[in-house]
Amino acid sequence: MCHGADLSGNFQTPSLKGRLVASWAGTPLSRLTGYIQRAMPLMAPGTLSPEDATTLVAFLMRENGASPAKTALPITEKRQASLKFPALTIQPDTSPSK
Numbered sequence: 001m002c003h004g005a006d007l008s009g010n011f012q013t014p015s016l017k018g019r020l021v022a023s024w025a026g027t028p029l030s031r032l033t034g035y036i037q038r039a040m041p042l043m044a045p046g047t048l049s050p051e052d053a054t055t056l057v058a059f060l061m062r063e064n065g066a067s068p069a070k071t072a073l074p075i076t077e078k079r080q081a082s083l084k085f086p087a088l089t090i091q092p093d094t095s096p097s098k
Helices: 020-022 029-039 052-063 077-081
Strands: none
Touching: 020 029, 029 052
């Protein structure tokens, strides 16, 4: 709802494509999952389970061009800490200007 169906964001919420990749590339997945779990959703932060936050990270990676993995992302913070958000090729933003 906040970031839009196409993940392009709006004047109050950032795009979850392009800039997200540049901002999180090389960061342990545990940091992004933890942030999502603590801060989202906007109207009920802290209500997402580790499983839901991990699913969102996998979704964001896929939507930003990551190839699907043969196995699901691990849910535990310790295992995610050893995995990095990939440095993906940033696609040009083709969304209409806001």
